[in-house]
Amino acid sequence: MKRTINKKALKYILNGLTIVVGTFLMGFAFNVLLDANKISPAGFAGLCSIVSNLIEANLGVAIPASVFYLAINAVLFFLSLKTMGLNFAINSAIGILSYSVFMEVCTFDIGLDPTNPDLLLCAIFGGLIMGIGLGLVFRGKGSTGGSDMLANLLTKKFKFITVGNLVLVVDIVVLVLSYIAYGNLQFTLYSLVAIFIMTKVCDMIVSGVQGVRAYYIISHNHEKISKELMEQMHRGVTAFNAQGMHSGNKIKMLMILVTNSQAVKLRQIVGELDPSAFVYSTSVSEAMGNGFLPLTKTKKIAKKKIKNIKENANNIKLEINNKNIEINSEIMQENTTENITNNLQE
Numbered sequence: 097m098k099r100t101i102n103k104k105a106l107k108y109i110l111n112g113l114t115i116v117v118g119t120f121l122m123g124f125a126f127n128v129l130l131d132a133n134k135i136s137p138a139g140f141a142g143l144c145s146i147v148s149n150l151i152e153a154n155l156g157v158a159i160p161a162s163v164f165y166l167a168i169n170a171v172l173f174f175l176s177l178k179t180m181g182l183n184f185a186i187n188s189a190i191g192i193l194s195y196s197v198f199m200e201v202c203t204f205d206i207g208l209d210p211t212n213p214d215l216l217l218c219a220i221f222g223g224l225i226m227g228i229g230l231g232l233v234f235r236g237k238g239s240t241g242g243s244d245m246l247a248n249l250l251t252k253k254f255k256f257i258t259v260g261n262l263v264l265v266v267d268i269v270v271l272v273l274s275y276i277a278y279g280n281l282q283f284t285l286y287s288l289v290a291i292f293i294m295t296k297v298c299d300m301i302v303s304g305v306q307g308v309r310a311y312y313i314i315s316h317n318h319e320k321i322s323k324e325l326m327e328q329m330h331r332g333v334t335a336f337n338a339q340g341m342h343s344g345n346k347i348k349m350l351m352i353l354v355t356n357s358q359a360v361k362l363r364q365i366v367g368e369l370d371p372s373a374f375v376y377s378t379s380v381s382e383a384m385g386n387g388f389l390p391l392t393k394t395k396k397i398a399k400k401k402i403k404n405i406k407e408n409a410n411n412i413k414l415e416i417n418n419k420n421i422e423i424n425s426e427i428m429q430e431n432t433t434e435n436i437t438n439n440l441q442e
Contacts, residue, residue, distance in 0.1 A: 111236040118232030123198025129222030134283045138291040140242035142270035146277045162199035169241035176245045187238030195240045219286040223293030231301020307356045308380040315373035318348040
């Protein structure tokens with residue numbers, strides 16, 4: 097029991113540290129590389145950055161972007177609290193608070209020329225570091241608030257709104273406001289570069305560097321090809337019945353999922369066994385199960401179902417036993433009554 101508690105506690109601590117490291121990187125990228133050079137990052141942080149710069153330029157009042165970010169997300173957090181689980185709520189609170197702090201305190205001098213900075217390098221590396229940081233936050237099962245929390249609130253009333261659509265709308269608004277605020281298309285284009293790199297890098301961190309592809313192979317030598325693929329690549333192969341509509345010939349089509357690093361080996365095996373084979377592939381956004389991402393949640397659900405089935409079976413057994421006892425007691429009573437009646441008659 098103690099070991100289980102310690103493992104859970106360690107897991108929560110590691111998730112919390114991962115989130116804090118991620119938000120530190122995001123704060124560094126935001127303050128040092130992006131916001132300082134009028135390059136707006138994606139999401140609510142970009143909106144807050146633009147609003148802060150506009151207020152300072154027009155009203156002469158310097159309100160840090162971190163203050164706006166914390167205030168907006170605090171409201172969204174409390175409004176979304178009912179829909180969030182306890183663990184996610186705690187991790188999200190850590191993410192929002194730490195990111196707001198690091199947006200303010202990460203003011204390091206890394207030797208950039210403030211009078212003539214290389215904006216392209218700032219956009220590239222700012223997006224790269226921001227993407228790594230956000231990916232770590234997601235890996236730590238946390239959130240930095242913003243679009244996803246707003247989407248959770250809006251989807252209750254407006255079913256057509258999704259997180260993806262809302263993030264896209266927010267990013268478009270950021271780019272448009274960036275052009276309006278700074279009056280320079282150059283800053284807007286650099287913001288677009290930073291947002292694109294951040295999104296791609298974040299996906300890589302969350303999903304893993306090695307992507308997965310599904311390969312479909314049509315060959316008369318399908319048995320030998322499937323055997324070699326399973327033996328050499330240690331991947332499962334599925335065969336489908338297929339038919340060429342032009343020739344009318346029936347044939348087997350093989351399907352196999354491999355990582356990008358295994359694709360070359362697959363093409364080599366198929367090419368050696370059947371140079372005339374027809375092969376095509378598609379990108380797989382997510383693969384779970386044996387050899388890929390673990391189905392931990394599914395396993396837990398399956399275990400719960402098995403446990404419930406066993407409990408129900410035990411309850412049924414108890415009910416049957418109770419009924420048998422009742423029946424036996426009734427029979428005994430009837431026998432006793434008959435015996436007494438017989439004795440009286442005699």
